[in-house]
Amino acid sequence: MPFRPHRWLRAALIIAAALLLGFLSTRLSFRQDWTAGARASLGPQTTALLRTLDAPVEVVSYASEVGALRGAIGDFIARYRVAKPDISLAFVDPTVDPAAMRERGVQVDGELEVRYKGRSERLKVLNERELSNALLRLSRSRERMVAFLSGNGERKPDGAANADLGQFARVLLDQGIRAVPLVLGPNARIPDNTDLVVIANPRVPLADAVVAELVDWVERGGALLWLSEPGEAVGLDPLATALSVRVLDGTLVDGSGARLGLGDPSFVAVTAYPAHPVTQGLNLTTLFPQSVALAQLTGARWDIKPLLRSSAQSWTETGVISRTAESTIRYDADGQEMRGPLDLAFALSRLSPRPDRREQRTAVIGDGDFLSNSFLGNGGNRELGVRIFNWLLADDDLIEVPDRAAPDRELVLSQAGLGLLGGGFLVVLPSLLAATGGLLWWRRRRR
Structure with missing residues (x-):
């Protein structure tokens, strides 16, 4: 066999080119998303947000090692790393120390904690809209000021007692919302730099001047959250009238809680929510004691x-x-009791009288225990509380991620269509293959 150097040279060049391509693939990358709607890539809004973040982002996932959840989370965070390489991802197995996880408020396998510049936010749903909006809120530099009315036996935003709101105030602080006490004297006025006023279950009647200032705060366009309780006669009727709301007599009881294991009928468990931006996508049960x-x-x-x-x-x-255990209660149709379904929280909005003409928002909730230190960790109480405060603070500069689902992902067939499809694969196609094979065999036999 004659020696042909050009063949050896061509083979060497091909091998060298392959090695060079392999080396370049480790140094350079090229990404192209050919999926319908580019659903495997981040939207332009998210990419623009990531460019504005000037500090590293830490993501901690409380996901167990069993199953494919960690892999799915890693693949999802990898999309963000393409635009921002200094996003780190760490996993913590919640099954190793369940007690510690309960103390941290971890309730869902795969729950995420996003940290940025010393602040953090929790996510129970993994999608681009939720994560990008969390990063947007954490990136805001201005701290929101929430004033909790104090001096009348209200729940303390910095208190450690079971009825206080200290744990929830720390949750708010992680999101850039500072809770401060507000004591109103006879001639006191709510500061104009206050973003939100919270009335958290006063125990003694409020002075007329305090009630008048609260009503005036609302009329001036201020945001307000009023947490009420059964039998709470503290002189807030003028405020209720200004808000066009009436607090009904009695304690709300709900017999449906028995299927959830609630032995106390005064504990109301909510599993389905009316349509509203606050509750959109909320699929967790919330618990309201004594509402x-x-x-x-x-x-x-x-x-x-x-x-x-x-x-x-x-x-x-x-x-x-x-x-x-032996006590029973029943609905009294002849009295003044009202049968459900009944509302225990309202979200109110209108055009603000302030010069900016933005939307003014207030909320009235017929319970304050759900945010207390005792009950904050129950179900979705913590999540609902954060959502309510974000809505009241008009945190609406959120990233809207359009639906980029692939078209025609579902094939809907009738029973007749399914029969034809099954017959085609099980009878017609095998028969055609058999006939084709027989024809080829017969033609070869004739040669």
Whole structure:
């Protein structure tokens, strides 16, 4: 066999080119998304946001090692690393120390904690919209000021007692929302730099001057959150009238809680929510101990939307609720009790009288225990509280990620169509293959 150097040279060049391509592939990268709607890539809004982040982002995922959840989370975060390489991802197995996870408020396998510049936010849903909006909120430099009315036995935003809101205030602080006490004297005025005023269950009647200032705050366009309780006679009727809301008599009880293992009928569990931006996508159960029902007044000057609603098995119990095992309560149709479904939270909005003419927002919730230190960790209480505060603070500069789902991902066939499809694969196609094979064999035999 003659020696042909050009063949050897060509082979060497091919091998060298292959090695060079392999080396370059480790140094250079090229990414092209050919999926329908580019659903395997980040949207332009998210990419623009990542360019503005001037510090590293830490993502901690509380996902167990069993299953493919960690892999899915890693693949998702890898999309963000393409635009921002200094995003780190760490995994913590929640099954190793369940008690520690409960203390941290971890409730969902795969829950994410996003950290940026000393602040953090938790995510229970993994998608581009949720993660990008969390990064957007964490990137805001201005700290929001929330004033909690104090001096009348209210729940303390910095308190450690079971009824106080210290744990929730720390959650708010992680998101750049600072809770401060607000004591109003006879001639005191709510500071104009206050972003939100919270009335958290006063125990003693408020002075007329304080109630008048709260009403004036609302009339000036201020945001307000009012947490009410059964039998709370503290002189806030003028505020209720200004908000076009009435607090119903009695304690809201709900018999549907028995299927969730709640032995106390005064504990209302909410599993389904009316349509509203606050509750959109919220699929966690929330728990409200000792709550009160609300009603709208006619001729309201607000756009009032329900946030929370009890089941059809609920009513406003005006009698004494005993918690002994043998005690029973029942709906009194002849009295003044009202049967459910009943609203226990309202979201109110209207055009603000302030010069900016932005939307003014307030909320009235017939319970304050759900945010207390005792009950904050139950179900979705923490998540709901954060959502309510974000909405009240008009945190609407959110990233809207359009639906980029692939078209025609589902094939809907009738029973007849399924029969034809099955017959084609099981009978017609094998018969054609057999006939083709027989024809080829017959033609070869004739040669």
